[in-house]
Amino acid sequence: MYLTKIFHYKKNAITKLFVFCLSIIILVFCSHPKVNKKKEVVLASVGNEKITVSDFRRNYEFGLPNLKVEPNRKLSYLQYMIYEKVLSLEGYKLGLNNSPRVKDLENDLLNELLIEELFIKNVNSKIVVKPEEVKQAILKSQVSWKMNYWFESNIEQAKFIRSEIIKNGFEKTIGKILKSNPELKFKLNDFETNYVTWLEIAPDVLDKIKNLSINQISEPIKLGKGYFLFQIKDIRRSGTTDFDLKNKYETFRQILYYRKLKKEAGKYVSSIMQPKNVITKGKALHELTTEFIAWKQDTLKQTFKDFVEKNNIELLNKPLVKFEKHIWRVSDFIKKFNTKRIKTTSLSKTKIAGEISKQIALEVRNNELVKLALKNNLDKNEHLKKQLKEWRDKWVYEEARKYFLKKTKITDKEAKDFFQNNITSFQVNAKEIPKYKEYKNTAKKFAYIKKAEKILLTRIDSLKKIYPIHINKEILDTIQTIDFQKSRWQSLQVFKRSSNRLAVPIVDPAWKIK
Numbered sequence: 001m002y003l004t005k006i007f008h009y010k011k012n013a014i015t016k017l018f019v020f021c022l023s024i025i026i027l028v029f030c031s032h033p034k035v036n037k038k039k040e041v042v043l044a045s046v047g048n049e050k051i052t053v054s055d056f057r058r059n060y061e062f063g064l065p066n067l068k069v070e071p072n073r074k075l076s077y078l079q080y081m082i083y084e085k086v087l088s089l090e091g092y093k094l095g096l097n098n099s100p101r102v103k104d105l106e107n108d109l110l111n112e113l114l115i116e117e118l119f120i121k122n123v124n125s126k127i128v129v130k131p132e133e134v135k136q137a138i139l140k141s142q143v144s145w146k147m148n149y150w151f152e153s154n155i156e157q158a159k160f161i162r163s164e165i166i167k168n169g170f171e172k173t174i175g176k177i178l179k180s181n182p183e184l185k186f187k188l189n190d191f192e193t194n195y196v197t198w199l200e201i202a203p204d205v206l207d208k209i210k211n212l213s214i215n216q217i218s219e220p221i222k223l224g225k226g227y228f229l230f231q232i233k234d235i236r237r238s239g240t241t242d243f244d245l246k247n248k249y250e251t252f253r254q255i256l257y258y259r260k261l262k263k264e265a266g267k268y269v270s271s272i273m274q275p276k277n278v279i280t281k282g283k284a285l286h287e288l289t290t291e292f293i294a295w296k297q298d299t300l301k302q303t304f305k306d307f308v309e310k311n312n313i314e315l316l317n318k319p320l321v322k323f324e325k326h327i328w329r330v331s332d333f334i335k336k337f338n339t340k341r342i343k344t345t346s347l348s349k350t351k352i353a354g355e356i357s358k359q360i361a362l363e364v365r366n367n368e369l370v371k372l373a374l375k376n377n378l379d380k381n382e383h384l385k386k387q388l389k390e391w392r393d394k395w396v397y398e399e400a401r402k403y404f405l406k407k408t409k410i411t412d413k414e415a416k417d418f419f420q421n422n423i424t425s426f427q428v429n430a431k432e433i434p435k436y437k438e439y440k441n442t443a444k445k446f447a448y449i450k451k452a453e454k455i456l457l458t459r460i461d462s463l464k465k466i467y468p469i470h471i472n473k474e475i476l477d478t479i480q481t482i483d484f485q486k487s488r489w490q491s492l493q494v495f496k497r498s499s500n501r502l503a504v505p506i507v508d509p510a511w512k513i514k
Contacts (some may be wrong), residue, residue: 021409038224043475044078046085047467053479055390056081061328061482062502074476080507082469084397086460089467091400106321109391113384114373115366121378123268129256137252138245142238144195145209149230150174158220158227165217170231172334199255205230272372278323278364280357282329287315289353292339296347305334321360328364345475394505401452401508404459410448415440418447449510 040052060068060077069076091097148170152158164173175188188350198206205228208221212232220227295307308315308330316331342355378384419426419436426434426442496503 007201037447040473041475043479044469044471045080045390046469047089049085049089049467051078051081051085053475055477057479058504059258062504063506066509066512067096067507069512072480074481075471075473077507078471078476080511082471083460083511084393084507085393086463086467086469087400087404087456088393088397090463091396091403094400094403096399096403097392097396099399102392102399105395106388106392109203109501110379110388111366111370112501115369115377116380117378117384118373118376119265119268121376123264124261127257127260127264129253129260134249134253135257137256138248139200139240141197141252142240143195144236145201145232146195146234146236147193147209148174148233149191149193150229151226152220152229153168155220155222155227158229162217162229165229165231168305170217192233195234203259235396264311269369272368274367276323276368278321278361280321280360281319284315285317285318285353285357285360286349287312288320288330289335289349289356291315291344292352293347293349302338306340308334321364323364333360333363336367372437390505398508401456401510405452406454408448408452408455410444410451414446414451415447418450419443419450422446449512453511467486 040050040054042050043053043056044051056074056459060074063077067077067080068074071300096102105252125347150161150165150170152161161173171188174191178184178186178188183285198210201209205221205223208218209232212218212230213236214232217229217231231461262431291312292304292307296313298307300307316329316334318330319327320333337359341359342352344351344355346352373379408505416436419439425432426439428434447489
């Protein structure tokens with residue numbers, strides 16, 4: 001019955017329906033500003049390395065507030081950037097840039113950036129939004145709909161519910177369903193939207209509802225794995241002034257740009273992948289899925305690759321994917337397989353096989369796009385090389401930090417002393433004195449951070465002779481940055497959807513505790 005799908009539906013129905021705003025977030029990082037060919041203004045130097053004004057501003061504005069200490073917040077943050085630069089330089093000297101972790105991260109990032117550059121060159125740059133299109137989009141946004149909605153997992157049930165709503169009304173029909181199933185714990189108004197415009201509605205839904213009149217119910221609309229019914233409750237129309245057209249122009253231009261970008265990006269990928277006739281071998285996929293489920297249930301902390309090599313090494317040589325004249329064996333895929341991308345917590349073979357199939361398709365697609373980007377010499381792009389270096393420096397700093405702290409431990413006495421010296425920081429209730437045994441782990445963690453900072457700063461002081469530091473404070477004082485006005489403890493981090501990686505590297509929050 002359709003009711004078995006309601007819980008799942010309730011969690012993601014709005015996401016399925018109002019998808020466009022999410023699309024903008026997804027695509028916004030598939031483009032980058034044009035590289036400024038003018039010589040960058042140097043804010044600070046560390047040895048032969050430079051920190052420019054734009055480097056600082058980008059890092060600072062996304063950085064965490066505990067690193068921006070009064071009275072000069074910008075200077076305090078810059079100091080931490082300098083510390084990391086010193087340690088990364090020493091990390092390169094120690095050869096830590098050649099560690100397996102850094103090499104793997106660098107390879108993954110290079111592939112990601114190559115694909116971005118390919119889209120920027122062949123898709124983004126060709127998108128044109130005309131002024132008249134923007135004007136019409138603003139005018140269309142003056143119409144908004146308030147709707148009832150319902151979801152069914154199959155077309156026949158959707159048609160039946162639609163006929164019941166036409167005969168008895170939405171409230172009576174859905175109210176009866178909810179009343180007879182009190183375990184669902186939903187109210188009637190849970191299936192009602194706010195007023196929404198065309199910007200907040202998926203285009204394929206909009207085409208089906210835009211001409212409906214008040215109280216009219218749509219035919220079942222296929223979305224995802226089920227069918228939606230929509231009934232218009234009310235329609236609002238408002239006028240548009242010249243001020244609206246001018247004030248909203250840039251916002252709507254960008255919205256239209258990213259709508260077009262999403263559509264053209266899909267076409268571009270299809271044009272590349274369809275001729276390749278990608279075929280996944282069912283037997284190998286089934287066996288791979290079985291091993292994945294066994295690995296998830298395994299109590300030993302080992303990688304999936306190690307697990308398969310230990311328990312079913314014959315599987316690694318079996319053909320998994322065929323496309324054009326290429327064959328990927330299971331071993332080829334496992335090298336690229338990021339198990340964290342399997343989102344389902346279910347151990348259902350069908351669901352996991354579906355998730356793994358998506359990952360196979362994604363890796364094949366990415367592999368082909370990377371090859372095409374390299375063929376076009378996009379790895380020579382200056383913006384790409386700059387991003388790659390920024391992240392490589394960050395990872396080498398992290399390796400250097402681990403290298404210099406590998407023998408650092410916190411004893412129970414040190415943790416207890418830290419707790420006693422900072423007891424007010426652990427106090428939740430002014431009338432209640434916190435007890436060490438309740439905060440032992442937290443105290444140990446914070447004591448480690450303080451001890452690590454002291455060790456690293458001592459090391460940095462000794463390295464300053466090798467990597468001299470210079471700060472242009474006059475320039476620092478003139479830099480305009482965006483800060484939160486209501487609270488200095490607010491911050492904003494932006495992640496890339498493709499990799500869940502920060503859009504830009506920022507200073508390590510482990511430098512300082514509040």
